[in-house]
Amino acid sequence: MLRSRRPILVLVAAAALLTVASGTARADEFTAFGPGGRSVSMAGGGAALLDDTYAIYANPAGMAWGTPSVTVGFLGAMNRLSTRLSPRPSGYDAPDLGASSAIIPYRYRISPRHAESHAPGFAGFTVGGTVSLGLKWLRFGVLAFIPTSGLGRQFTYYSDEREQYFSNSLHYSIYGERLSSQQTLWAGSIRPLPWLALGGGMRLVMASQSNNDVLVPSQADNSVQHMDMRTSTGVDTAPVVSIAARVLEERLRGSITWRGRVTSSIRGSNTVQINGFQGTPQFPFSQPMASVSEHLPHQLVVATAWAEKHWKATADVTWSQWSSFRSDSDELAGFHDTFSFALGGEFVLNKNTLLRTGVGFRPSPVPDQTGRTNYVDNSMWVLGLGSAHQVAIGDQSLELALYGQLQAAMPRTTTKSFSANAPNCAPGVKTVCDELPDDTRQPTTGKPMPEAIGLQTGNPGFPGYSSGGWVAIGGVELTWRYQ
């Protein structure tokens, strides 16, 4: 009992620290690649086998069969997913009328439109552990992924023509910066029957509220502003629950896991006073703000495994409700729900060494982007490989795991649908849209502008693009099973 108290204190302290500093779980590298070396090696599957720290994410009930442990690991990803943009045809820029231009002329874009752009890689540490409180049928655990790029990073991009004024490029919806953000989970499990376990826990993501009062003392110099900030950072939570069973002398194993939807967001408003507007309805005026930096969908994972003495085989099916996905600008993205699959195997090479491998497929939830938006994503073939070497130290053990995973993107080509009469850009418009309405008039003279007739767009994804490539991750993990 005494031996287990120190890890308990460590875990409680770690859980408290990680909850306070949870930042944002905007990236879901666990969903993309699998939690921990064992799952990553088996193509993101193996939920029915997991019984250690990483079961908190994949199958909390599984912890009830595992030996209490502490784990620490490091993983890094080489991301070679790329987007190539089609050349822009001539004649679709808004007219450059200098200061009279109705919209900022295209030649003034801050970022050039590069022909090819790459998704970023990432690296980070995993840390976690489980405790039993001395009870065979009870486990508690905490798990965190801490990216080396820092905590609480938040990136947002517009998915349509608005992005031309910022990065002026396209971004991967799931495999972009979202992969390099922090994850924090905790869970508990009980085993009421020798063959049945129940588990439940929480995922934590950051939800910020920011309401600011801004004063611009001179319109002649808008670079000077004074601000009172009122920003509060809380957490949004989502449940992770599962039920697991082991029958036939624990050879047949199964689990069902539900992970709830959770959204990391920044909401609020700026109340702005500009000197000179006093006495008008614009004094003060309000700038509402709503950004979604991460949206993790409802997921249901059904997993099964067959375990023999020298080998184990797993099969996982995951349903993801991507249809509820909200874009960075808090708009429904129009994605499809998906079913993804993973098959894995674990083989005992000798007394102390295991070999793991797996293959899987993750269909893209992103429909063809023939209209206004440019969400980039590809269906992925997944290949995992890994090994584990165990060393016994008395009745405890140390395990060193090495693992890797390759995800190969199915090449994809997107062509914007042609429309001879593109609608004006407005909320709710789905097709490629005209940023300069045809009836726009010269701002100084009020005369019609023939240059405004037809489609004018600087949409970064216009008139099309292609995407593909691969992403590979590799990692090392050290686990101490202390009881």
Add this chain to the structure above:
Amino acid sequence: MSAKRGLARLVGGLSPILLIVASCSVPTPPDGDYPPLQGADAGSDADAAAADTSGGGPLVADGTWLMWHETATCVEVMSVNIEALTETLAVVQLQRDPGGVIHHTYRNCSIEQTPIVGVATKIPQAVVDTIPVRDYIAILDADAVGSAYATQVSIELWGVKLADPELDVMPTDPADPRIYDQDNDGKPGVTLDLGNGQCTMEVIQRGTFQWKGTIESSTRISGGGYNLTQQIVLHASSGFCSSQFHTWNPPNTARFAIMRADGKSGAINLDTNQDGVVSCEEVRAYGSAPFEPRKVDNKRCQGDQ
């Protein structure tokens, strides 16, 4: 041999992975369904120069002419110097006296200004129509193409009457008796509209002009000149209008062209309704575009103030 065999086995073992990686390369992007369009993207620069159908004979001044001029004003906003251009169209009656001096009777028809940081200043037609007609003279050193043309200094006052229009200090008190309601809107001076109704400002203004050019043909004179604009804001409703910006007129930027418009001497005839008078409506219908107004160039405001 064993090393080669080992290498071959390694390559063979990795071949499925290499095959996968090779097959997932990014495809060539599509050309797209939108065809390239004719013409330049950057606005309409295709307007023809002002019509000049005359020959190279001597200039005959008497008659109705259209005058276009373009003046620049620099505005310092957020420590950045921004240029604004003012395009003016006017009807000018020319009459040459026996001594060779050409008398001008000048009446404004339209005044348009480019926006400053996206905020357009609209000079209402009621203001333009009530700017007093002014008279000034010019001299020609000869009548032939290439001969020099120069005007005297001419002063244009908005909303104020001064004993010495050129040198009197401009009043700032709206109650000053020299200030009058030029545009008949019940407010002193003239009322300008900024930002499409965002705010209004009541001002008086003194414009100083002097033009020097050459005879291009028997129906056209063009060149550059000097201008200075002094504006006093008597009252502003709110917002942008109340901001006090530092302004100045950059040197060597003013341009003008004066074009015969009554159909004589082979000139264009803007009297489209054939009532015998070239009206401001007909001049406005002709517009500034044939004179090829230039685009705003903030570099012109980086020099001396």
